[in-house]
Amino acid sequence: MASASSPSATSKSRNPPAARFSKDKPPRVLLAGVFKPYGIDDAFGRRENVMELFHNQVTRAQGIASMRFQHRSFGLYFIAANIDAPTTVLDFPTLEEFIRELKRGYDVVGISFITPNFVKAREMARLVRLQLPSARIVLGGHGAAIEGVESLIECDHVAKGEGIRWMRAFLGEDTDGPIHHPNLVSAENKHIYGVPTPGRTGLLVTGVGCVNGCRFCATSHNFGRDYTPFLKTGKEIFEAACRMEDEYHCSDFFVMDENFLKDGRRARELVEEMERANRFFQFAIFSSAETIRAFGIDNIVRLGVFWLWMGVESKKEIYEKNRDIDVAAMVAELQDHGIAVLASGILFIEEHTPENIEEDIDYLISLSPSFIQFMQVIPFPVTPIYEDFKRKGWLDPSIPFEEFHGQKRLAWRHPNFTPEQTETWLGKAFRKEFDVLGGGPMRMTRAHLNGVKRLKRMARTPTVVAREKVLLERVRELRLLVPVMARYAHDARESELIASLKQDLDRELGAYTMRERVFVAATFAFAAKYALQLGWKGDRTQPPTHRTEYRTPARRKRGWSAMLRHVPRPKTLLHAVLPKSTI
Ligand code: B12
Ligand code: SF4
Known part of the structure; x- marks a missing residue:
């Protein structure tokens, strides 16, 4: 017979079982991200799973010019800010720190992970069972979509898709209560050419999921091809931005929303709110070409977009979102209006062969965007291509989940490429982009x-x-x-x-002013130090551990804003004036 913790008793769903916790003594919840070190080859991970966006997937071939910054595991903070139970978020722990945290005693341990961190999540779950046998283990995040995960990792529940609602239901709380948007910064430990860029770019997660359902897209399918807004109206977004500006003095925001302009009405309302209040914010957004066209360049300027990630994907396989759109003209127009465009492309779709793949690489480069992300097709469980590739016999069970990162060799068997060729072509693409565009x-x-x-x-x-x-x-x-x-x-x-x-x-x-000359001189010092560091120590850095308590007795006295304050203050005058605007 199955015990409460055995896989067969596991609930795995978008709708968790009714809570069995006492109202008088709310459960103590620990929400943890997977343990570091990241981006090294070891028993738990691979060199390519770097905890940095640009340095791993975008500017990775650009040496000292590569943009460096790290993001927190935002989902954990969103769940913690929206449940009533006393909760601790442990982000970027070492394994030892995680074990030490477990010893404090918890009733529920939530582990957030993505597919390439499967082995880390499995190890953490094993440790929870060892240290806290009576705690409920909840698996969440994109890794929860792995086929049969409930029998592969020791756990009690698997929360698929959106997690706030799931956790509220699990804890017996009001699932329909308003979503509180925590105050968070978008990126930390930022530097370009070794020069710190510590300005405060706030984070706005306006919603999760995307209804478009492009066949390779994990984000869309993980949320059931549905969109869950966290900020439903332009007014709500504006108010969240005002709150963060009041507290952090940030007027730039990174909007974490796979397709922000898809809800054009909400974006227009946001413009109107800003114009009515004569209070303007700037935004870095992700949006698909169809939505950019529908919203129009004038509105995009009014909205204050300064950076935009657009899925160009491929010239060979045209997705609905790019159909009948002159992408080259669109990128040029956006950049001509001051918007730095990141164009992402996917390599190794089925149509690609060693003879034609360079055409797609050249196409991306010919758009001359500010940044390009080259990403290999990855058949993430839950996407239609996963099922499709499985049917075709292209999934290779000998490739472990740690290699589902899209940044070295393909994580499946392509009919036209050897694994070595996929690595060579990817490297070539990034190198060519750098050589041609700088x-x-x-x-x-x-x-x-x-x-x-x-x-x-x-x-x-x-x-x-x-x-x-x-x-x-x-x-x-x-x-x-x-x-x-x-x-x-x-x-x-x-x-x-x-x-x-x-x-x-x-x-x-x-000409530069005297003051600017002083700062320019300082940038040389930073860059020289960074160049030395790259030469001696290499480019890997690990994010610091962040432990944040919510509604624990000590914290309750200090109030919400103290609980949610994560922003480091500028350390020097130089920190205060150097570029603050890049995410
Ligand atoms: C920010 C981000 C990163 C950051 C990492 C931040 C961090 N601290 O982990 C950086 C840039 C470093 C990064 C790196 C990578 N990433 Co990334 N990343 C994202 C991104 C853009 C946003 C994630 C986010 O914060 N969303 C907002 C929050 C609110 O949503 P959420 O995390 O999904 O959380 C919700 C639910 O999933 C759920 N949930 C999450 N955790 C938990 C836990 C519990 C207990 C419960 C109940 C629920 C729950 O509830 C939350 C609220 O609804 C997503 C794409 C996307 N838009 O989601 C890709 C994404 C998660 N990344 C992905 C990948 C593949 C990678 C890399 C391997 C890429 C690479 N080659 O470099 C590396 C791996 C790094 C590593 N070592 O882990 C994939 C994962 C696919 C998959 N199926 O596993 C995604 C989906 C992109 C994609 N479409 O392919 N990434
Ligand atoms: S438009 Fe972008 S976010 Fe939406 S499904 Fe397609 S790839 Fe995913």
Whole structure:
């Protein structure tokens, strides 16, 4: 017979079992992300599972020019901020720290993981059972979609899809209560060319999921091809932004929403709120081409978008979202209006062969976006391609989940490529992009500068004037890095591109002021130190551990804002003035 903890007694669903906790003594909840170190080859992970977005998937071939920053495991903070039970979030722990935390005693331990961290989650669950045999183990996050996970990892419950509602139901709380948006910064430990960029870019998670359901997309299918808004209206987004600006003085926000402009009405309301209050914020967003077209460039400028991630994917397989759209013209128009575009492309779709794959790589590069993400197709469980590849016999059970990262060799058997070829082509793509277009920070500066020029020619509404002012400030900040960019240019072509950018900047902004010269000198010191560090120690850094308590007796006295404050203050004057705007 199955025990309460055995796999066969496991509940695995979007609707958890009714809570069995006493109302008088709420359960103590621990929510943990998987343990570090990340991005190294060991028994639990791979070198390619780096806990950094750009440095692993975007600017990875760009050496010292690669943009560096880390994100918290946001889902944990969102769940913790929206349940009533006393909760601890443990983000980026070592295994020892996790064990020490378990010894404090918990009734529920939630482990958040994605597919490549399967083995880490399994080890953590094993330890929970060992240390706290009576605690309920809940698995959540994208890893929860792994086929048969309930029998592969020791656990009591598997929470598939959206987690706030799941956890509330599990704990016997009101599932329909309003969602409280915690105050969080988007990225930490930020630097470009070794120069800290500590400004406060706030995080807004306006919702999870996407209804488009592109066949490879884990995010869409993990949430049942449905969208769950966390901030339902433009007013709610505006109010969340105001709150964060009041507390953190941040006016830039990274919007974590797979397809933010899909809800055009909400985005328009946000514009209206900002214009009505004459209080403007800037946003970095993800959006698909169809939604960009529908929203229109003028509205995008009014919204204050300064950075945009767009799924270009491939010229060979046209997804609905890109159908009948001149993507090249769209990227050019966005960048001409000051918006740095990240175009993502997928390599090794079925149509790709060693003979034609370079066409797609060249296509992405020809768009000349500020950044490109090349990602290999990964058949994540829950996506239609997973089932499709399974049917075709292309899934390879000998490839462990740790290798489902899309950044080295393909995690499945492609009919037209050997595993070695997939690694070579991916490396080639990133290298070619860097050689042809130069470094991302330089290209982003160029896009922002073009925007300043363009906005000057637009109708002088208060919104456009406000947007131009902020964009100009951003360009001034990034310009401080241009001499360092020139010093570390990786080849003659990049030197030329930077020289031309410098000329245009000088024409637009005049000579550096004395104060700016001092800061430029300082950037050289930072960059030299970073270059030495890269040479000696390599490029891997581990995020620090973050332990945050919610509603524990000590914390309750200090109130919500104290519980949710995570923002480090600038340490020096230099920290305070260097570029703050890049996410
Ligand atoms: C931010 C992010 C990162 C950050 C990591 C942040 C961190 N501290 O872990 C960075 C940039 C470092 C990163 C790296 C990678 N990532 Co990533 N990342 C994302 C991204 C863009 C957003 C995640 C997020 O915060 N969403 C907002 C929160 C609120 O949603 P959520 O995390 O899904 O959480 C909700 C539910 O899942 C659930 N939930 C989550 N945890 C738990 C736990 C419990 C107990 C419960 C009940 C519920 C629950 O409740 C939450 C609220 O509804 C997603 C794409 C996306 N839009 O989701 C990809 C994504 C998660 N990443 C992915 C991948 C593959 C990677 C990399 C391997 C890529 C690479 N090669 O570099 C690496 C691996 C790094 C590592 N060592 O773990 C995949 C995972 C696919 C899969 N099926 O597993 C995703 C889905 C992207 C994609 N579409 O392919 N990533
Ligand atoms: S539009 Fe983007 S987020 Fe939506 S399903 Fe397609 S790839 Fe996923």
